[in-house]
Amino acid sequence: MEKSTKDKTQTSGNGSSDSAEVVLPSLAELTDEELEALSDEEFLAGQGELLLAEKNLLLEQAASLKLEAERLAQEAEPGEVQFDEESGEGGTTTVDRERNLALASQARAGVDEVDEALRRMAGGHYGVCANCHMPIPRARLRALPYARLCVKCKAGGLSALR
Ligand SMILES: [Zn+2]
Numbered sequence: 001m002e003k004s005t006k007d008k009t010q011t012s013g014n015g016s017s018d019s020a021e022v023v024l025p026s027l028a029e030l031t032d033e034e035l036e037a038l039s040d041e042e043f044l045a046g047q048g049e050l051l052l053a054e055k056n057l058l059l060e061q062a063a064s065l066k067l068e069a070e071r072l073a074q075e076a077e078p079g080e081v082q083f084d085e086e087s088g089e090g091g092t093t094t095v096d097r098e099r100n101l102a103l104a105s106q107a108r109a110g111v112d113e114v115d116e117a118l119r120r121m122a123g124g125h126y127g128v129c130a131n132c133h134m135p136i137p138r139a140r141l142r143a144l145p146y147a148r149l150c151v152k153c154k155a156g157g158l159s160a161l162r
Contacts, residue, residue, distance in 0.1 A: 027142050035138050043138060044121060050145040051121070055114040058107045065104035072097040117146035129153055 027035065027046040038046070072093050120126040127136050131153035140147055147154075 032139050035142060038138075044126065047126070047141060047145050048118070048121060050142070051114050051117055054145060055111055055118075058110045058114065062104045062107035062111065065100045065107065069097045069100040069104065072100065113146045113148075117148075 027043075027050060030038075035043070075093055117126065120128075127138075127141050128134070129136055129150040130148045132150060134150055136147055136150045140151060
């Protein structure tokens with residue numbers, strides 16, 4: 001066998017010149033007026049970025065919480081899950097672990113909400129209140145990209161329904 005240690009570092013010219021640069025101002029930096037002035041397309045693109053960023057954050061949270069829970073589970077040696085009433089220490093790890101698992105599932109629930117919002121966006125009905133079907137103000141969507149209800153409905157506006 002021949003050892004061919006030839007460095008073939010030839011950068012083959014990547015001819016794809018369609019680097020469509022979308023110059024999007026981060027929605028967070030806009031005033032409410034500027035936010036309202038955006039076209040639907042611009043606004044939705046910005047919201048899409050917010051949603052993806054939120055999703056990544058939640059996924060990271062869920063993963064690290066799960067990892068922490070697993071670490072705690074290892075510390076609390078399996079097989080010795082008897083409650084030691086004298087030291088009472090065995091329970092703390094269990095509580096921490098359960099708290100982590102609960103937070104992790106909360107984070108995953110958040111991911112589901114974000115995914116749902118992305119589906120609504122793909123389906124063209126993002127930003128419409130699921131209850132009263134009125135458009136949700138952009139400022140609210142910016143603050144809560146996966147909001148499903150307008151403020152009125154969220155505040156228990158069900159009583160306003162006839
Ligand atoms: Zn509503």
